[in-house]
């Protein structure tokens with residue numbers, strides 16, 4: 001416990017003293033007059049780096065990415081109605097991605113509440129389905145208590161975002177209150193009987209598969225789970241955008257169940273007689289639109305391990321359900337006596353061989369001038385073990401997801417919520433947290449113009465991330481769906497773009513345009529050596545709508561199906 005501080009303090013000072021007591025080192029903000037007391041108290045707290053962002057959507061994604069990367073709550077400060085509305089996309093992302101986050105929102109004065117005062121919003125109502133918990137602190141002397149609760153709730157069980165509304169007059173009032181901290185995240189441990197049953201079920205399996213995913217994986221937990229998988233020669237895949245949990249180079253790793261999942265992997269998971277889901281919710285994307293397993297009877301032995309009791313048995317009925325934190329289950333599995341001579345060696349090596357075959361770029365009738373398969377293969381070799389890769393939402397993300405190789409301490413930070421606008425802010429936040437590492441942000445032309453202005457947040461903050469902008473002059477994902485459902489009828493998905501390189505340079509960033517394969521490596525090296533934020537625009541062949549197929553092929557298939 002931190003020492004009690006019983007001198008008289010303003011609410012704003014108690015907020016900042018509490019953040020310090022909970023170990024907060026960085027906070028992301030867009031300023032507002034509703035929380036001047038907090039900003040002023042931060043003036044006296046150089047231990048907390050206050051990052052001034054350009055739009056609350058970007059700031060919220062930065063806080064979310066920081067939480068995802070560090071496992072500590074990402075802290076966001078925004079103003080009442082307009083700021084909180086802009087920030088909501090990051091709160092929703094933290095909720096779907098199970099990321100610890102604490103959002104402090106300035107609120108109208110207590111004596112004005114329910115008059116629809118200037119920018120007034122009832123945050124308990126607004127954030128009810130988006131946040132794990134919402135509170136409002138109405139008494140200055142309760143700041144330490146309720147912020148303590150906020151950090152506990154954000155980090156314990158299934159992590160998530162907590163929103164704390166701070167009425168501006170409460171922040172001005174003074175009180176004598178003991179500041180407490182730090183928080184202790186509470187996680188369940190697997191019991192001995194459950195572990196014995198898990199081992200018994202696994203020993204009886206013919207074609208088992210592990211599915212790792214979700215949040216809460218420390219580097220040590222990843223190392224433990226790799227030990228368990230290797231000791232049992234157990235093939236493992238991962239859930240959507242959680243490709244960094246198992247080192248992709250290990251013989252047990254067999255690919256990911258994202259939006260561009262390899263059809264061979266989907267078939268293998270369907271064929272498996274036992275699925276050991278570790279941390280994954282087995283949500284809509286991972287379950288391939290709920291087609292992977294039967295509902296509610298999964299029609300195979302499902303062992304489901306999750307941090308939250310309410311996720312277990314929610315959609316799929318598990319044979320064995322274990323509530324546990326990931327470090328706790330991983331340590332227990334690493335210590336479990338391995339299955340002697342597992343009978344699935346051939347099954348495991350067939351799964352792995354299919355994954356390795358998928359790393360070969362799909363053969364095309366005509367090689368495009370900018371061959372993204374070759375670019376990604378080069379990048380896979382080039383990126384160091386600790387590189388951080390962030391991703392926006394869009395079809396371009398199929399390229400890094402399929403061809404890059406992920407492992408700890410490197411990271412893959414992407415929105416499993418599918419929120420566009422995530423890639424650039426996440427890359428900026430990751431580089432602020434780890435200035436010494438290479439951070440590469442993947443984004444489409446659509447997503448870049450949602451939050452690309454956060455490049456300004458990276459300027460003046462030392463070395464910046466390298467943003468790879470995949471320009472196909474369209475909302476490609478939606479165009480893909482359009483070609484499948486309404487072939488040849490392009491509506492609302494074509495984009496007229498600015499000169500992205502000139503735009504990047506106007507921020508003071510390094511900028512380069514690449515339209516041929518051989519131009520990529522020198523541009524990347526120049527960007528890495530530039531010592532500042534960088535943007536490389538990849539002028540794609542717009543026909544290459546996924547890593548596996550073209551727009552023309554999709555249209556032909558759709559027309560043939562409706563003919």
Ligand SMILES: Cc1ncc(C[n+]2csc(CCOP(=O)(O)OP(=O)(O)O)c2C)c(N)n1
Pocket residue numbers: 392393394395396397418419420421443444445446447448470472474475476477478
């Ligand atoms: C905030 C938000 N708005 C809309 C969507 C729907 N959506 C998903 S992908 C996509 C297009 C992405 O375009 P771009 O960033 O250019 O990537 P591309 O698919 O072309 O590679 C859209 C509009 C979304 N996921 N998130």
Ligand SMILES: [Mg+2]
Pocket residue numbers: 394444445446470471472473474475476
């Ligand atoms: Mg696009």
